[in-house]
Amino acid sequence: MQLTCNLEIQMAESILDSLRAGGKKLTKPRKAILAILEQSSLPITVAEIADQLKKARAAVDLVTVYRNVAMLQELKLVNPVGLHEGQMRYEFRHGREHHHHIQCRGCGQIVDLMLCPLKKLTELIEEQTKFVIEGHALEFFGWCPQCQ
Numbered sequence: 056m057q058l059t060c061n062l063e064i065q066m067a068e069s070i071l072d073s074l075r076a077g078g079k080k081l082t083k084p085r086k087a088i089l090a091i092l093e094q095s096s097l098p099i100t101v102a103e104i105a106d107q108l109k110k111a112r113a114a115v116d117l118v119t120v121y122r123n124v125a126m127l128q129e130l131k132l133v134n135p136v137g138l139h140e141g142q143m144r145y146e147f148r149h150g151r152e153h154h155h156h157i158q159c160r161g162c163g164q165i166v167d168l169m170l171c172p173l174k175k176l177t178e179l180i181e182e183q184t185k186f187v188i189e190g191h192a193l194e195f196f197g198w199c200p201q202c203q
């Protein structure tokens with residue numbers, strides 16, 4: 056219990072630091088959006104965030120959610136996850152290891168893949184292109200056991 060509380064305080068402070076560094080304030084809608092992203096175990100869309108805000112009776116319009124998510128992405132507090140659905144998903148970054156995802160084409164369920172096979176390849180690409188690589192995107196699609 057104590058540990059959970061401490062972790063929450065630490066997290067809030069580091070988020071505040073990131074916002075401060077970006078010259079942003081932790082406004083009420085921003086706080087609500089961050090809380091939803093933080094509590095979501097899987098990447099969610101802007102529409103889903105707006106839905107949850109509505110359910111929590113927080114009146115935040117879609118444009119505000121879009122703007123805030125874009126800002127949080129700029130501050131590297133959230134990662135975009137592209138699953139080729141016609142809309143991006145976003146995942147809270149803090150306290151989560153770098154990882155990838157797989158999505159079922161049938162039911163749409165997403166599973167975290169807590170691994171990254173690209174370390175060697177990254178070194179190879181840097182060597183060949185002289186680029187300094189900042190990140191990469193790698194998502195998988197397929198059919199889950201129920202949808203096969």
Ligand SMILES: [Zn+2]
Nearest residue numbers: 159162199202
């Ligand atoms: Zn499925």
Ligand SMILES: [Zn+2]
Nearest residue numbers: 097098146167
């Ligand atoms: Zn994930």
Ligand SMILES: [Zn+2]
Nearest residue numbers: 154171172173
């Ligand atoms: Zn990776």
